[in-house]
Amino acid sequence: MKGYRIEERYDLGRLVTFLPNKRLPVYNWFYFKEGFSRDFVMLMADWFGIKRGDWVLDPFCGCGTTPLACKELGVNSMGIDVSPLMLFVSRVKVRDYDLERLREDASSLFAKKFRPVEVNYGKLIKRAFPKHALQDLAFLMEEIGKVEDEASREFFQLALMSSLDKVSYAIKDGGVLKFVKKEHIPPLRVIFKRRVKRMIHDLKKVKFRRCEIRLKLADSRMLDFLDDESFDYVITSPPYLNKIEYTKIYSIEHELFIKDKWDKGLRSYIGLRPKSMSNPFPELELPEVAIAYFNDMKMVIEGLYRVLKRGGRVAMVVAEGAFPNGIVPVDLLLSRLFEDSGFSVDRIVVVNRRVVTKDRTLKIGRARESILLVRKDRRNE
Numbered sequence: 103m104k105g106y107r108i109e110e111r112y113d114l115g116r117l118v119t120f121l122p123n124k125r126l127p128v129y130n131w132f133y134f135k136e137g138f139s140r141d142f143v144m145l146m147a148d149w150f151g152i153k154r155g156d157w158v159l160d161p162f163c164g165c166g167t168t169p170l171a172c173k174e175l176g177v178n179s180m181g182i183d184v185s186p187l188m189l190f191v192s193r194v195k196v197r198d199y200d201l202e203r204l205r206e207d208a209s210s211l212f213a214k215k216f217r218p219v220e221v222n223y224g225k226l227i228k229r230a231f232p233k234h235a236l237q238d239l240a241f242l243m244e245e246i247g248k249v250e251d252e253a254s255r256e257f258f259q260l261a262l263m264s265s266l267d268k269v270s271y272a273i274k275d276g277g278v279l280k281f282v283k284k285e286h287i288p289p290l291r292v293i294f295k296r297r298v299k300r301m302i303h304d305l306k307k308v309k310f311r312r313c314e315i316r317l318k319l320a321d322s323r324m325l326d327f328l329d330d331e332s333f334d335y336v337i338t339s340p341p342y343l344n345k346i347e348y349t350k351i352y353s354i355e356h357e358l359f360i361k362d363k364w365d366k367g368l369r370s371y372i373g374l375r376p377k378s379m380s381n382p383f384p385e386l387e388l389p390e391v392a393i394a395y396f397n398d399m400k401m402v403i404e405g406l407y408r409v410l411k412r413g414g415r416v417a418m419v420v421a422e423g424a425f426p427n428g429i430v431p432v433d434l435l436l437s438r439l440f441e442d443s444g445f446s447v448d449r450i451v452v453v454n455r456r457v458v459t460k461d462r463t464l465k466i467g468r469a470r471e472s473i474l475l476v477r478k479d480r481r482n483e
């Protein structure tokens with residue numbers, strides 16, 4: 103395989119995780135373990151020399167970190183995600199709010215007198231919450247549903263959604279929900295009120311600048327709705343190759359807030375359609391999910407090539423995939439797909455090396471997490 107310039111920067115390892123966002127107003131309105139950090143986007147903006155007036159695309163925008171950081175910089179951005187839940191979270195975080203209106207709507211909501219609301223929750227929800235939390239939840243959901251202003255209504259819905267972890271027996275543990283009985287669960291109405299107040303306060307803490315932000319619910323394997331050469335930069339992180347199905351750990355959020363619109367077939371990797379699959383690497387012995395992954399990523403990369411301007415740059419965070427037979431070098435193989443599509447690979451920046459085990463004990467090897475830095479050359483045209 104062709105050699106690429108590989109640089110090791112383990113000091114950047116934390117930046118490609120969500121951890122630094124946990125303390126940041128607005129960025130932390132929803133804990134999305136699969137997200138990267140504001141500071142990663144800021145670093146890429148610095149490396150690329152992104153300036154006001156530019157357009158940045160994140161085709162896997164998750165909880166909206168890229169568009170939000172671009173809003174801080176005053177840079178135009180578009181975020182795409184196939185998950186209605188993630189798009190909802192992004193929308194609430196990047197919106198411009200009328201603070202006065204939000205405060206008034208919050209006061210009216212807090213002034214509502216509690217009354218029991220009859221709701222027939224499914225098995226999962228009943229198992230996840232104590233009775234008193236379910237009563238508060240039903241009441242709050244009904245009252246929030248009556249809030250006329252869409253911006254306020256969705257703001258309260260996100261506040262309620264992200265208050266739930268504190269009153270739940272369900273814990274997000276890796277790729278599954280674990281149920282743990284807790285002695286004391288605080289009242290949801292109190293947690294929710296505190297959360298709304300904090301979120302309103304957050305809006306005064308971050309300085310956002312004027313820019314355009316577009317969000318779209320779509321599958322990034324098919325970017326045909328975007329014009330040719332309409333973006334200057336791409337900053338993104340697609341789902342990792344053999345991550346477990348992480349939509350499972352957000353099943354409570356989906357069931358309560360996104361019920362009708364959830365495509366249950368969606369998996370953490372970007373799509374598995376074995377019937378129509380072509381293998382971009384027939385010479386390698388890859389597991390079937392890896393073939394599907396590269397088949398899909400090829401479609402994404404070809405789309406990115408078309409929508410990027412000449413001279414446009416891409417920063418993509420990826421990780422190697424671990425399988426019982428060994429490690430799949432995702433960064434190198436994606437680099438090849440980038441080159442096959444016309445891009446040139448500037449360098450691969452390795453930021454983490456994780457020990458991978460089989461059956462939790464047997465060490466298979468170390469999987470790299472890397473930032474791929476590629477560009478659409480001017481001279482290729």
Ligand SMILES: C[S@@+](CC[C@H](N)C(=O)[O-])C[C@H]1O[C@@H](n2cnc3c(N)ncnc32)[C@H](O)[C@@H]1O
Pocket residue numbers: 134136137138139161162163164165166167168182183184185188320321322323338339340341342369370371372373
């Ligand atoms: C690693 S996360 C991105 C996290 C993001 N950087 C952030 O900071 O929140 C990958 C995202 O890709 C989305 N996704 C998966 N398949 C997709 C597809 N085919 N098209 C668009 N988005 C997809 C998932 O819903 C998930 O939100």
